[in-house]
Amino acid sequence: MAMPVLISAETVEKLLRYGELVPRLEVALGKFSSGKGEIVQPVRSVLAIEKYNGYLGVMPAYSAHDDVLATKIVAFYQRDQPSSIPAHQASVLLFDPEHGTLKAVMDGTVITEKRTAAVSAIATKFLKPVQADVLCILGSGAQAVSHYKIFTEMFSFKEVRVWGRTKENVDRFARTVRGPVRVCSSVKEAVLGADVIVTVTMATEPVLFAEWVKPGAHINAVGACRPDWRELDDTLMKSAVLYVDTREGAMKESGDVILSGVFGPYFCSLSQS
Numbered sequence: 596m597a598m599p600v601l602i603s604a605e606t607v608e609k610l611l612r613y614g615e616l617v618p619r620l621e622v623a624l625g626k627f628s629s630g631k632g633e634i635v636q637p638v639r640s641v642l643a644i645e646k647y648n649g650y651l652g653v654m655p656a657y658s659a660h661d662d663v664l665a666t667k668i669v670a671f672y673q674r675d676q677p678s679s680i681p682a683h684q685a686s687v688l689l690f691d692p693e694h695g696t697l698k699a700v701m702d703g704t705v706i707t708e709k710r711t712a713a714v715s716a717i718a719t720k721f722l723k724p725v726q727a728d729v730l731c732i733l734g735s736g737a738q739a740v741s742h743y744k745i746f747t748e749m750f751s752f753k754e755v756r757v758w759g760r761t762k763e764n765v766d767r768f769a770r771t772v773r774g775p776v777r778v779c780s781s782v783k784e785a786v787l788g789a790d791v792i793v794t795v796t797m798a799t800e801p802v803l804f805a806e807w808v809k810p811g812a813h814i815n816a817v818g819a820c821r822p823d824w825r826e827l828d829d830t831l832m833k834s835a836v837l838y839v840d841t842r843e844g845a846m847k848e849s850g851d852v853i854l855s856g857v858f859g860p861y862f863c864s865l866s867q868s
């Protein structure tokens with residue numbers, strides 16, 4: 596049997612362009628949310644690697660229409676100390692759906708960085724205020740960088756602000772993106788007056804509080820992806836209109852949804868948890 600093709604991070608980085616990724620993801624999200632079963636993607640299984648403060652998630656998906664069967668496997672770690680190894684590492688396995696033969700193994704780390712930012716950008720396109728001048732990014736890791744890149748490519752913000760937990764991380768962020776950015780020394784300074792906010796921290800307690808958020812602002816709440824992690828406070832969660840990819844996923848994984856106790860008539864299916 597032929598060996599599966601190996602596709603490296605460098606190749607994915609080169610081939611996966613936001614210009615192609617965004618329209619394809621937009622179609623996929625529409626199909627996923629249609630409820631017609633065109634894309635089958637059960638809520639992922641996540642195993643805790645307690646000894647190392649990490650998690651391993653298995654994320655299978657199948658589209659009969661596109662004849663695609665794949666799974667992403669992602670490992671992610673909470674760290675107190677900086678490391679040269681990324682906190683999130685992923686691989687994507689692609690199978691022949693008819694027989695289950697493994698066809699390709701590709702780097703999923705770059706895919707994760709780009710896909711997540713692209714989904715936030717799609718949600719922002721539909722949900723941001725008409726006049727959106729100020730973008731605020733809370734967090735300064737890999738997702739902060741990918742969100743900066745696509746948000747500055749797709750939208751015309753007059754100002755981009757970033758806040759990070761440590762100066763070292765924020766300096767690395769500023770060096771990596773190389774574009775204009777205002778580095779803020781507090782979350783409040785970064786958030787006041789922002790029209791679009793992205794939360795991409797690994798915080799386990801709220802960092803974003805309702806009292807600082809401009810009425811009508813759109814928030815992409817990305818980071819609190821464990822049932823006991825938080826980024827947004829209860830008041831903000833209760834006063835917001837929520838859009839998620841699936842109710843099931845949000846109820847199983849989103850600490851902001853689960854711990855704030857919001858799950859009511861405003862809950863619609865559209866973007867990400």
Ligand SMILES: NC(=O)C1=CN([C@@H]2O[C@H](COP(=O)(O)OP(=O)(O)OC[C@H]3O[C@@H](n4cnc5c(N)ncnc54)[C@H](O)[C@@H]3O)[C@@H](O)[C@H]2O)C=CC1
Pocket residue numbers: 671682683707711734735736737738739759760761764795796797798799800802817818819820867868
């Ligand atoms: N919803 C989704 O589909 C996805 C969610 N994520 C989540 O997004 C978040 C960011 O991911 P990456 O940028 O890849 O991680 P990263 O490790 O590269 O960056 C995380 C950033 O959060 C900061 N941080 C850690 N603890 C913090 C705390 N208590 N308060 C404030 N900041 C804190 C770190 O200093 C770092 O700058 C993670 O929580 C990750 O699990 C990542 C990929 C997909």
Ligand SMILES: O=C([O-])C1=[NH+]CCC1
Pocket residue numbers: 669671683685707820
């Ligand atoms: O979808 C993903 O790759 C992840 N979600 C939470 C951490 C990584």
